[in-house]
Amino acid sequence: MFVTRHTQKGRLQKATCDDTPRLPIFSRRGRPSGKSVVRELNNTDYYAASLYVLQNCDEIEPLVQEHRNILVDLGVNVDEMHRHEFICSFKERITKLYNDGNEQVDEHVRSLAWGPDKRATHYPCYNVNGFRFRTKQRDDGKKTQNSGVMVRGEYQNMSYYGLITDIIELRYTKGNSVVLFKCDWYDVAREGIGYKLDCHGITSINRTRKLNTQEPFVLACQAVQVYYVNCIKDPAWSVVIETKPRNLYDMPANEEEPYQEEEVQRFNTHVAKANEEDDEMN
Template sequence: MHKQQFAQWFNKKIMMTYKENPKSVSLTLLSLARGPDKRVNFHSGYYINGFRFHFKTREKNRRTQNSGVMVRGENDGSISYYGTLIKVIELRYTEGLRVVLFQCDWYDITREGIGYKKDHHGITTINKARLLNTQEPFVLASQCIQVYYVPCIKDPNCATVIETKPRNLFQMPEDDDGDDSDEAYHEEIISSSTTQGIENAEDDELNWSREGLEDL
């Protein structure tokens, strides 16, 4: 109810301001106030922030794991949220504005020792049998970091969280001045946008054999 009231108030406020002084309202705010198109796009996968995401259901009989999602805490980042991707939804607004949402099953990180554990090395283990009871399963795709879950030997319901490094992220060597900088050089491979749907891109289906050569 609160969210519906805010959306109505936001629409009314922006539209009134736009009628009084059109130049005082940016096209982005005007687009958001009008709301998204009722028709939405669904993607079977998505490439963003250097990570390639797929649904959990697509990992069956595959050697790769691309559905793990992590969202860092807003303040000091001490609390992170972990889940698995189940849907990718793209909302389209006027003026070409697009918003991509990830719908996830989130694991319970509210109770330490039951939902998750963190050892003295800072390694996090989550209980995959306990999901977070929330009415907000959606998160902005731009907020997501990819992780994968390694099953524990003693307890099959538990898994250790391993953070994935983005693709095309290279650690640059130290310069001649001895600057011990930890900054990394991120080479984007997409020229038009840093995000892209990847419905047809599959690592597992690449053909690594050389064709056109006679057998030796």
């Protein structure tokens, strides 16, 4: 589907347990809230989450490209074979480099190569990037929406929209961890069928159509919060509205976001004026 590159390339965060700098992918951003549960991931989610972490670690991008180039030379389906083989290939490559005495392969790179524990910590809420995110299940019955998510992909600057179904923290050796959102993604592959962009730059998505993808995960630090307002003329369609980020320390203790209703009112006023202008032009 998409790969949204992890940012802050080249910046390393000092580890708390030793003097070896952590990989940026292991830098902790945000904080969880609510009661956590530890349970084992199924094989599909475990593999998809592990692969997504690897493909969003800038430091191993040369090895990712090296593996893809090998597959190109073999004349096989590159995307499919890379998805199926890269985790094992990366582990073998790092093990060989370490045994050969390569100084760039430190304990945190080895931690990444060995992969996460299959038992992940699941959270109902997570605060990051100035947003309070909730899973769709936690959102049910709430006055405001906090499960809507958007990420910006690399391909043609396309944005992807969805709903968070799970928030997981993968735990690696050496105290490393990565937080990801598992999402149901709406179909933005087909304009007019899955999504629409009007003359005012407003995006609408068809909530009855989901994207067929084997990549349901994104890093928590990549997420932008959105919420969806049902269209009056066709309830299958919803308008996408970006939530304004807030200082995490200014967030109220309760989970409701009263300003969201104000945003909807302002949006409805904007749409009404736009419709009036369109009617006058016609």
